Amino acid sequence: MKKFLNYFLLASLITVFIVSCKPDDEPYFEGESLLHFDRPEQTGPDGPYLVTYGVTNAVSTDHNVTLVFNQSKSSAILGTDFTIVESSDVLKAGTTRGDFKISITKAAALAKKRAVFTMTSSSLKYATFNQEVIVNFACTSALAGTYQYSTVNAFAPGLPLVSGPVTGNVTLTANAAGNEYTISDSSFGAYSVWAGYAPTSTGIRLVDQCNTLSFTGANAQYGDTWSISNVVVNGNKLTFRWTTSYGEYATTTLTKSNGNWPALN
Structure with missing residues (x-):
């Protein structure tokens, strides 16, 4: 009888051990x-x-x-x-x-x-x-990153046209909304070559609504707003024309170094 009880106790301990080793949220089925x-x-x-x-x-x-x-x-x-x-x-x-x-x-x-x-x-x-x-x-967006820009035909009222290209790097940083991005320089280098302007333009955000791009917010330096048009994607290059409420405009190409852009418009 004592031998039988020992076997029973051993079997019970093994059963408890096996059950306790299974994650609580992982259902177990016999085949x-x-x-x-x-x-x-x-x-x-x-x-x-x-x-x-x-x-x-x-x-x-x-x-x-x-x-x-x-x-x-x-x-x-x-x-x-x-x-x-x-x-x-x-x-x-x-x-x-x-x-x-x-x-x-x-x-x-x-x-x-x-x-x-x-x-x-x-x-x-x-x-x-x-x-x-x-x-x-839900719309998803994954445009955050640092990209090389090339800006051409940059115009500001009262200043000569800068044919360019003006080149450099710009960073898009995702905000809490998930589909909006702060832009480290929304002039994409144009401010740096226009006489009398601040070095960069900040305060403008890029919005990606189901691959449709737009700008929102106001420029922190002068209070201007931005609009976007003529959006074209060609592999790792995203080209668009941007225009401000003051009448400035230019065409910018952003180049990805790690793959292609999604089908933006």
């Missing part, structure tokens, strides 16, 4: 492939987006899975704010992850709409978690 969304919330920018899902263990055979939109819980309207490009997916044998494709409009991303989805499958059991996903529509 079953249970269907769930891999995240309860996802963020989709405008354009094509993949809504991802998974299973707790790799499936042994192919399974059909269907995405289901829940309009009652969503602020986004199907067919207006987004479309479902691929509502069905085949989860291939040996895999644990799949996806569905939707396409989000720019207006819906700007308005920060959201869409709620569930899934159905005739051959997979459901997990007890993440049976619903919220896809938050």
Whole structure:
């Protein structure tokens, strides 16, 4: 009897040890492939987006899975704010992850709409978690960095045209809004060559709303505002014309040293 109790005690201690070693937030399943969304919330920018899902263990055979939109819980309207490009997916044998494709409009991303989805499958059991996903529509931006500028045809009222190029470096620093950037010199070198001007222009911020650029704020030196036009991206070069409320203007090209610019306009 004592030997039996010792075996029982040893088995209990091993069981406690195994359970305690598992993370509290990591579900454990004995070989079953249970269907769930891999995240309860996802963020989709405008354009094509993949809504991802998974299973707790790799499936042994192919399974059909269907995405289901829940309009009652969503602020986004199907067919207006987004479309479902691929509502069905085949989860291939040996895999644990799949996806569905939707396409989000720019207006819906700007308005920060959201869409709620569930899934159905005739051959997979459901997990007890993440049976619903919220896809938050939002514009994303990643323009922060230091770039080489080249400014040509810089004009200021009462001064001769500077054909240039005027070259140097400018830094875009992201602020708390996530899609606005302070500009270390919004004249992109023009102030430095215009007689009587301050060395640089500060206070103007660059705004990226779903890849559409604009300027906001007022110039700290003279109180002028900025506007942007003729935006062209060619690989790692971003070219645009900027104009101030005082009547200054120039054309500037910003060159990235580590890749290409996104499709800005």
